[in-house]
Amino acid sequence: METLSHTITTSASAKPRLPRNDNVHRRLLRFRHGFSSLNLGTLRSQRSSSGFFKVECSQQSSKNCIDFTDPDWKSKFQQDFERRFNIPHITDTFPDAHLFPSTFCLRMRTPVTEDFAEGYPSDEEWHGYINNNDRVLLKVIHYSSPTSAGAECIDPNCTWVEQWVHRAGPREKIYFKPEEVKAAIVTCGGLCPGLNDVIRQIVITLEIYGVKNIVGIPFGYRGFSDKGLAEMPLSRKVVQNIHLSGGSLLGVSRGGPSVSDIVSSMEERGINMLFVLGGNGTHAGANAIHDECRKRKLKVAVVGVPKTIDNDILLMDKTFGFDTAVEEAQRAINSAYIEAHSAYHGIGVVKLMGRSSGFIAMQSSLASGQVDICLIPEVPFNLHGPHGVLRHLKYLIETKGSAVVCVAEGAGQNLVEKTNATDASGNIVLGDIGVRIQQETKKYFKEIGIPADVKYIDPTYMIRACRANASDGILCTVLGQNAVHGAFAGYSGITVGICNTHYVYFPIPEVISHPREVDPNSRMWHRCLTSTGQPDFI
Numbered sequence: 001m002e003t004l005s006h007t008i009t010t011s012a013s014a015k016p017r018l019p020r021n022d023n024v025h026r027r028l029l030r031f032r033h034g035f036s037s038l039n040l041g042t043l044r045s046q047r048s049s050s051g052f053f054k055v056e057c058s059q060q061s062s063k064n065c066i067d068f069t070d071p072d073w074k075s076k077f078q079q080d081f082e083r084r085f086n087i088p089h090i091t092d093t094f095p096d097a098h099l100f101p102s103t104f105c106l107r108m109r110t111p112v113t114e115d116f117a118e119g120y121p122s123d124e125e126w127h128g129y130i131n132n133n134d135r136v137l138l139k140v141i142h143y144s145s146p147t148s149a150g151a152e153c154i155d156p157n158c159t160w161v162e163q164w165v166h167r168a169g170p171r172e173k174i175y176f177k178p179e180e181v182k183a184a185i186v187t188c189g190g191l192c193p194g195l196n197d198v199i200r201q202i203v204i205t206l207e208i209y210g211v212k213n214i215v216g217i218p219f220g221y222r223g224f225s226d227k228g229l230a231e232m233p234l235s236r237k238v239v240q241n242i243h244l245s246g247g248s249l250l251g252v253s254r255g256g257p258s259v260s261d262i263v264s265s266m267e268e269r270g271i272n273m274l275f276v277l278g279g280n281g282t283h284a285g286a287n288a289i290h291d292e293c294r295k296r297k298l299k300v301a302v303v304g305v306p307k308t309i310d311n312d313i314l315l316m317d318k319t320f321g322f323d324t325a326v327e328e329a330q331r332a333i334n335s336a337y338i339e340a341h342s343a344y345h346g347i348g349v350v351k352l353m354g355r356s357s358g359f360i361a362m363q364s365s366l367a368s369g370q371v372d373i374c375l376i377p378e379v380p381f382n383l384h385g386p387h388g389v390l391r392h393l394k395y396l397i398e399t400k401g402s403a404v405v406c407v408a409e410g411a412g413q414n415l416v417e418k419t420n421a422t423d424a425s426g427n428i429v430l431g432d433i434g435v436r437i438q439q440e441t442k443k444y445f446k447e448i449g450i451p452a453d454v455k456y457i458d459p460t461y462m463i464r465a466c467r468a469n470a471s472d473g474i475l476c477t478v479l480g481q482n483a484v485h486g487a488f489a490g491y492s493g494i495t496v497g498i499c500n501t502h503y504v505y506f507p508i509p510e511v512i513s514h515p516r517e518v519d520p521n522s523r524m525w526h527r528c529l530t531s532t533g534q535p536d537f538i
């Protein structure tokens with residue numbers, strides 16, 4: 001996306017002042033606040049190399065930029081935030097939709113098996129349900145200055161603005177009669193540890209509400225159109241032990257039918273609750289399915305559970321599978337370290353996943369403590385030249401005798417040949433930066449006449465196929481349960497997430513407006529640099 005980069009001519013050490021009666025400067029201060037290019041509509045403060053405070057204002061959304069000379073800008077921002085983070089509800093389309101006392105009883109968790117003619121079990125004395133007006137604070141740090149590490153400010157003074165999002169969980173009243181529900185689960189995109197845990201928990205929770213008609217759609221969205229792919233009946237019995245292995249019981253795929261075909265297939269099958277497990281692409285699909293259902297006036301709840309090993313979904317603490325990926329990646333790094341350390345002038349190179357964000361590379365470098373050079377897509381680097389990676393490797397070999405490089409797959413794409421190819425979902429097929437670094441390292445050390453023993457490890461598919469670790473297992477369980485609670489509460493076009501350790505519902509567009517990235521100004525990236533001891537490679 002095209003952005004307007006403005007530099008406010010104020011030293012980064014001082015708070016920017018608001019110039020008055022000057023149209024040019026006034027324009028500079030109209031910071032953007034749409035979700036289209038920056039996280040949460042907040043300003044990403046960047047200290048440029050010249051030491052000045054740089055801000056960005058998206059051209060596409062510049063009409064939404066805030067005029068901070070308006071004394072009411074803060075309340076206007078908050079109103080707009082509330083509007084954007086409002087979660088779509090079935091009553092938006094069906095204002096007269098019936099609601100019923102919940103069949104999810106907080107005291108009795110055995111599946112409801114009898115018919116409901118006598119009314120639903122009620123729990124009048126103790127209200128342990130989530131109130132629809134409960135909210136969770138999205139941002140918990142009050143930055144006192146835009147120059148604070150990682151500061152995300154809305155205005156140049158970094159004014160504190162509370163931003164509330166909807167709390168997830170079971171509601172006292174529900175919008176679906178369990179006996180009238182046909183629920184479907186679909187898993188799309190690449191594999192990710194924890195998919196089976198989420199499937200399992202969705203099925204178990206649906207059964208507790210009293211749903212008997214639960215199916216799995218095989219092989220992602222493709223399963224809605226391929227005639228040869230039959231839907232898979234699901235029950236507690238079927239899913240009981242599936243979390244003990246990695247992968248997805250239902251299978252995954254990229255690409256598939258159009259949104260219109262998916263919704264037609266849902267209509268034919270009588271599906272009125274759809275649980276969609278996937279990343280950015282899958283959620284774009286889920287939101288489009290939700291919109292199409294509204295257009296066709298179908299009383300359907302579409303709820304996403306963000307799945308991405310890359311952790312590149314906005315606004316949440318982390319996505320499921322990420323912790324497991326870091327733990328497994330650490331094993332690969334450890335192997336590279338042992339190889340490098342045991343060889344004469346050994347260099348271990350490990351390539352980890354991360355198409356557009358370096359979270360796995362950064363976190364596993366931090367976790368292992370064995371990485372000398374961590375390279376991520378968000379931070380440009382040179383291989384050659386006086387400040388390049390190779391020169392630093394030479395220094396490491398001379399001083400330490402060995403070195404370990406950890407590189408994210410999306411890093412340094414300017415250094416590899418472009419393929420111009422895309423996968424079935426339209427994702428760009430990346431050039432192999434790991435292999436490139438391996439080759440260039442071998443060549444470089446040969447040229448300078450220093451022996452080097454280079455070992456290359458790409459553990460991608462070994463990491464993705466793992467079963468979830470304990471912390472991901474818990475995350476998957478809570479997300480799966482909350483997905484079902486959200487659907488029964490009548491929400492649609494939403495996704496579930498963990499935010500400052502609390503569970504929340506987000507409207508889908510807000511979490512997928514762009515991939516979440518490592519902020520090179522963040523404390524975490526600086527901690528990673530402190531740990532590796534690497535210099536800048538530019």
Ligand SMILES: Nc1ncnc2c1ncn2[C@@H]1O[C@H](COP(=O)(O)OP(=O)(O)O)[C@@H](O)[C@H]1O
Pocket residue numbers: 188189190220221222253254255256259278279280281282283284285286288307308424425427
């Ligand atoms: N913009 C989009 N609109 C509708 N469906 C999409 C969109 N982008 C991707 N999809 C579909 O979502 C599924 C998964 O997308 P993909 O990018 O492969 O994985 P992920 O969801 O993990 O990002 C695919 O079946 C793809 O066709």
Ligand SMILES: O=P(O)(O)OC[C@H]1O[C@](O)(COP(=O)(O)O)[C@@H](O)[C@@H]1O
Pocket residue numbers: 188189190191279280307308309310353354355409423
């Ligand atoms: O080889 P595949 O299956 O297409 O998957 C490769 C991609 O999968 C990922 O690990 C995760 O991607 P998704 O979130 O889109 O599934 C990416 O980092 C990587 O580029």
Ligand SMILES: [Mg+2]
Pocket residue numbers: 189279280281
């Ligand atoms: Mg993706």
